[in-house]
Amino acid sequence: MIEYRNLRVALLGGGSVGAQVARLLLEQxxxxxxxxxxxxxxxGILVRDVNAERTVDLPQELFTTDAESLILGADVVIELIGGLEPARSYILMAINSGADVVTANKALLAAHGPELFEAADHVGAQLNYEAAVAGAIPIxxxxxxxxxxxxxxxxxxxxNGTTNFILDRMDVAGDTLEEALAVATELGYAEADPTADIGGYDAAQKAAILASLAFHTTVPLASVYREGITSVTPEQIESARKAGYVVKLLAICERLxxxxxxxxxxxxxxxxxxxxxxxxxxVHGANNAVFVEAEAAGSxxxxxAGAGGVETASAVLxxxxxxARRHVAGGPGFAASSHADLPVFxxxxxxxxxxxxxxxxxxxGVLATIASVFADHHVSLALVEQSMTPAQPGTASHAPVSSTATLVIGTHEATEAALAATVNDLAANPVxxxxxxxxxxxxx
Amino acid sequence: MIEYRNLRVALLGGGSVGAQVARLLLEQxxxxxxxxxxxxxxxGILVRDVNAERTVDLPQELFTTDAESLILGADVVIELIGGLEPARSYILMAINSGADVVTANKALLAAHGPELFEAADHVGAQLNYEAAVAGAIPIxxxxxxxxxxxxxxxxxxxxNGTTNFILDRMDVAGDTLEEALAVATELGYAEADPTADIGGYDAAQKAAILASLAFHTTVPLASVYREGITSVTPEQIESARKAGYVVKLLAICERLxxxxxxxxxxxxxxxxxxxxxxxxxxVHGANNAVFVEAEAAGSxxxxxAGAGGVETASAVLxxxxxxARRHVAGGPGFAASSHADLPVFxxxxxxxxxxxxxxxxxxxGVLATIASVFADHHVSLALVEQSMTPAQPGTASHAPVSSTATLVIGTHEATEAALAATVNDLAANPVxxxxxxxxxxxxx
Structure with a gap:
């Protein structure tokens, strides 16, 4: 097998996603x-302040404020700064220097996607952005x-996880929008300024990206019709429930x-x-889901999970x-990636x-007998339910009715071997x- | 933009999936x-008999029985014959001649995956197999x-769609296994010999492929523990239902x-x-679903849809x-694939x-008035429900109670413009x- 030189990876941004990406890159x-x-x-990790406090413990020497040196010295640049500038300029700098790029920046892609992808195509660079839509969900x-x-x-x-959390609370717990938003804020599902989420702006950016991708056409953010959830009332939710419906904030992309x-x-x-x-x-809580209807594939x-630092980091990695695999020959083959050589139990x-x-x-005494059979094999019980077996009609005429009962037993985790041995012993037990x-x- | 020469695609197999792949390749x-x-x-399309009857109308000159000429003259070979031989030899012939390969053959991958992927890696060929597991579902x-x-x-x-259909019928309609299997056979969800499905053999092949892929290790088919659904009883299903459970045939891959x-x-x-x-x-009927728990991504x-000719053809295409995109520079960029240039409405x-x-x-007369406002804008009604608005407590003492009613109106499909005009007129209407x-x- 050919040996390849290591790839130099630059990380722009050391926030909640960036810190998790760095941690996983080092740990794994x-x-x-x-x-x-x-x-x-x-x-290196580009940050505003190399001495700021970090939630994840990372080697101090990785932090830098020198964007240009970091970007120009990298084979792959991961952009996790967010926002339009300087993210856009940094990505263009990376592409033009011959680096490949990974970004999670939905705002930037919705606003300047065509420019960035044209730049990447022009030099044959790769530009991946799985994390920009629906977090860790591969879409x-x-x-x-x-x-x-x-x-x-x-x-x-x-x-958008924040709005789904809020609408779900309104549906399940009967909260008003304000009450549900307060809970979302307290649990960290909503930001201090929730406008981007509850106003539907975040969802609109994702809709622009999804529509562009699904229909092989350019869908500018400005052409995405947008209503948020701010005018959804408990009465609407209640009346929808009565009619067999639930209210969800949907991003809809449609061929018409x-x-x-x-x-x-x-x-x-x-x-x-x-x-x-x-x-x-x-789809409950802060989860995300994307439902796709395709001509041949059907539904x-x-x-x-739609967001969260570590979930989004999974998509980035x-x-x-x-x-990185496309830098080495053979690509992601079965054999090439079959390196782990784990035993199959x-x-x-x-x-x-x-x-x-x-x-x-x-x-x-029957229950005690049964319980001890399980105990003998270290299988612990989570639940025991006993019910009388009804006498079979037409079987009770001559023979004395020997009363039997049905026991339903739920176990805690046990090995197949222990359970098999238990069942063997049970079958042989006279009771x-x-x-x-x-x-x-x-x-x- | 650089122009690339066309790629020569050979199709092995003209069955239900193959015919749909051919049709879509020609139509699209x-x-x-x-x-x-x-x-x-x-x-060309490799078939056993060039004169056999076809369910899909395809140009007769495409059919051939000469495997070697077809394979050796192709840039990409799509293998949809199924089974171990001659599928295995054909794929190896294609790889060794420098072609890339697409296959939907789960039995072959479960049995000989490592050999095929090693051969592909050796010459730098691509071997794709999305259709081999869970049909059209990208997994x-x-x-x-x-x-x-x-x-x-x-x-x-x-x-496995067949067994999910059967277990779902047993759960929802109270069928026995035999009754549910008969319905599945009648509806085309089960084959004449259902052993591969109900015995769990098909699911075991997919489990071997999924586990190998997920854990980056080789999981031979022989090491997959397998039980089918043949011993599942209506009593088990009923008792599971009472306890808040449903019985499903699961393929489980686990790191332990x-x-x-x-x-x-x-x-x-x-x-x-x-x-x-x-x-x-x-997950009801013959549908498939794969639930994945990952360290960072979560659940x-x-x-x-798990099977079906046209659904599987989607995955193959x-x-x-x-x-094919990897044959041309730039790969699947946003700009490169943004060729459709569709208007955004x-x-x-x-x-x-x-x-x-x-x-x-x-x-x-109020209902007639309201209905005519909708009709004026060509918005047709699907449902009208009227309920009395309860008198507000504490508001009824002096003023004469002006009785109002609440109308909930569901429309058929209408344009946003027509609906907006209707709502405007409704708001201005004195009733x-x-x-x-x-x-x-x-x-x-």
């Missing part, structure tokens, strides 16, 4: 090098690559034909009623590893929870008439 | 060329690229530490109880366009449904006390 250095086929060396890459051979007809997105028969697109953001049966209705949904070592249904003799059912319990 | 020729930056020429690319900088800890997947402290992974397939509140519980879910041209709440005088609420209705 070896693992990431294996995945890429070349090392990723974090060479940019699926739209750009996975659906590249399909026709997207519509996107309905819950792309207008009244004159012209093909075109629409991008818009507003609060709307969504049927409770729609997958988007089940798809992508769901996850995915972009970084993807573009037998089912016996796996732990999960179980629901065991037993038919047992209805006699004193057990039948092991009626053994099912594993997942997702709890 | 110009659009796909724009997205790639070079034309994609379908040069391979998110795991391989988007989460490439993260650590996946667990995957819970509903990756065993009792001796060794790190390793597990891949397994079995029916399990899932809490009704879990996002996977809401993500990918949802959509996405793979094709992605790899103003909100006035957008059509959607509306829920309008009005407070009106409770007098004879309307107040336009209490106007909300759009989406996702119906």
């Amino acid at each position: 250095k070896e693992e990431l090098a294996n995945r890429v086929g070349a090392g990723l060396d974090l060479v 940019v890459r699926p739209l750009r690559d996975s659906l590249a051979g399909d026709q997207v007809n519509r996107i309905l997105g819950i792309v 034909v207008d009244e004159e028969g012209r093909a075109g697109v629409s991008a818009r953001v507003y609060p709307a009623m969504v049927p409770r049966s729609h997958p988007l209705a089940a 798809l949904m992508f769901y996850g 995915g972009d970084l590893v993807s573009l 037998d089912i016996g070592s796996v732990t999960t929870r179980y629901a065991v249904t037993l038919e047992v003799a209805d006699e004193p 057990v008439t039948q092991v009626a059912s053994v099912l594993r319990v997942e997702g709890v | 020729k110009e659009e796909l060329a724009n997205r790639v930056g070079a034309g994609l020429d379908l040069v 391979v690319r998110p795991l391989r690229d988007s989460l490439a900088g993260d650590q996946v800890n667990r995957i819970l997947g509903i990756v 530490v065993d009792e001796e402290g060794r790190a390793g992974v597990s891949a397994r397939v079995y029916p399990a109880m899932v809490p009704r509140s879990h996002p996977l519980a809401a 993500l879910m990918f949802y959509g 996405g793979d094709l366009v992605s790899l 103003d909100i006035g041209s957008v059509t959607t449904r509306y829920a309008v709440t009005l407070e009106v005088a409770d007098e004879p 309307v006390t107040q336009v209490a609420s106007v909300l759009r209705v989406e996702g119906v």
Whole structure:
């Protein structure tokens, strides 16, 4: 295998996302090098003040205020400053110096996307931005690559966690908008000035990016119709609930034909009623989800945490590893990335929870007997429910009715081996008439 | 912009997926060329019998039985034959001749993935396989690229549509397994021999692929523990329902530490109880969903149609366009793919449904007046509900009680412009006390 020189990675911005990106780059250095086929060396972090207090402990010598030296000395530049300037100039400087770029800057992409992508195309640089929409949820890459051979007809997105949290509180807890916003602020889901979120401005930026990507056309931010949630009332939410709907702030991107028969697109953001049966209705709290309707693929949904420093850092690192792999031959092959060489454990070592249904003799002491069988194998019980088995009609005429009971037992986590041994012993135990059912319990 | 020569695309297999891929390649020729930056020429379709009847009308001259000539003359080979041989030999022939490959063959990847990926890495060929797992749902690319900088800890997947359809019928309609299977067969969700599906073999192949990808390690099919759904009883489903669970056939990939402290992974397939509140519980019918828990990204879910010819064709074409783009400089940039140049329509041209709440005088003829305002603007009504507005406590002492009523009106699709004009007229109409609420209705 060819050895590649390490790639020099510059980080612009040391805020909540930047600090997590730096931490993961340092902590996962070896693992990431294996995945890429070349090392990723974090060479510096651009900050306003090198002596400011940090929430994450990082080597002091990484911090710098010298943007130009940092950018011009890097193979890859990760822009996490946000805002239009100097982010735009820094990205153009990076591209023009031959570096690849990763950015999470939705405001910049919505305002200056075409300029930046043209600059990147011109020199053959890569510009990745998965983190700019819906945080850690992979939506940019699926739209750009996975659906590249399909026709997207519509996107309905819950792309702002703050407003979804607020509307969900209003729906679930009956809060007013003000009460729900206060809770969101207290829990850190809303910023001190919540205008960008509750006014729908943040969602509109994401709608512009999604529509541009989905429809292979330029959708300027100014053409995105926008209403926030500030006028949503508890009465509207209540009346929607009664009718079987829930109110969500949606970013909608749609392929349309207008009244004159012209093909075109629409991008818009507003609060709307969504049927409770729609997958988007089940998106609670500060989560995000993007529902995509494509000509061939049908309906798809992508769901996850929409924001947060470490979640967004995951998307940034995915972009970084993807573009770094293109620096090395072979790309992200199965064999190339199959470096971990981990043992695959037998089912016996796996732990999960179980629901065991037993038919047992209805006699004193039976429960204690059963419980001790579980205890013998160190399987601890989370729940025991006993119900009388109804006498079978037509079976009670001659034989004396031997009364049985049904026991439903839920276990805590146990290994498959321990559970199998327990079930064996239960089946052999004279108080057990039948092991009626053994099912594993997942997702709890 | 540099002009690239067209890419020669060979299709192996003319079945339900292959026919849809061919159709889309021909119908979308110009659009796909724009997205790639070079034309994609379908040069032939390998079939067993060139004169067999086809479900999709395709040019007869494309069909051939000469595998070698077709493969050796292609830049990209799409393998949709299925099974181990001759699919494996054909893919190796393609790779060794310098072609890139797209395959949807899960059985082959689960059995011979490492060999194929090593061969591709060796010559620097691309081997894409998004369609091999969960049909049109983008899951391979998110795991391989988007989460490439993260650590996946667990995957819970509903990756077999047939068994999900059967278990869903048993849960929702109270069918037995046999009854549900009969319905699935009738509707085309189950094959004549359903063993691969209901025995969990299909899901086990997908689990092997997902685990290999997620954990960057080789997970042989033989090491995947497998139980099908054949022993799931209506009693288990009923008892799960009572306890707040639903039974799903899950493919589970998990990062584990065993009792001796060794790190390793597990891949397994079995029916399990899932809490009704879990996002996977809401996956109905023949749909698929993959729930991923990652260290930094948190919980993500990918949802959509799991199979079907045209859905799977979407994933195949996405793979094709992605790899074809790597033949041309610049890759899938924003500007490069922004070729469509579609108009972005103003909100006035957008059509959607509306829920309008009005407070009106409770007098004879009011409903007719209101209805005619909507009719004047060609907005047709889907639903009208009238309820008396309760008299406000403490307001009824002196003034004569002027009785008002609340009207909730649901419209059919109308343009924003027509709705806005309607609302204006309603507000000005003397019988309307107040336009209490106007909300759009989406996702119906």
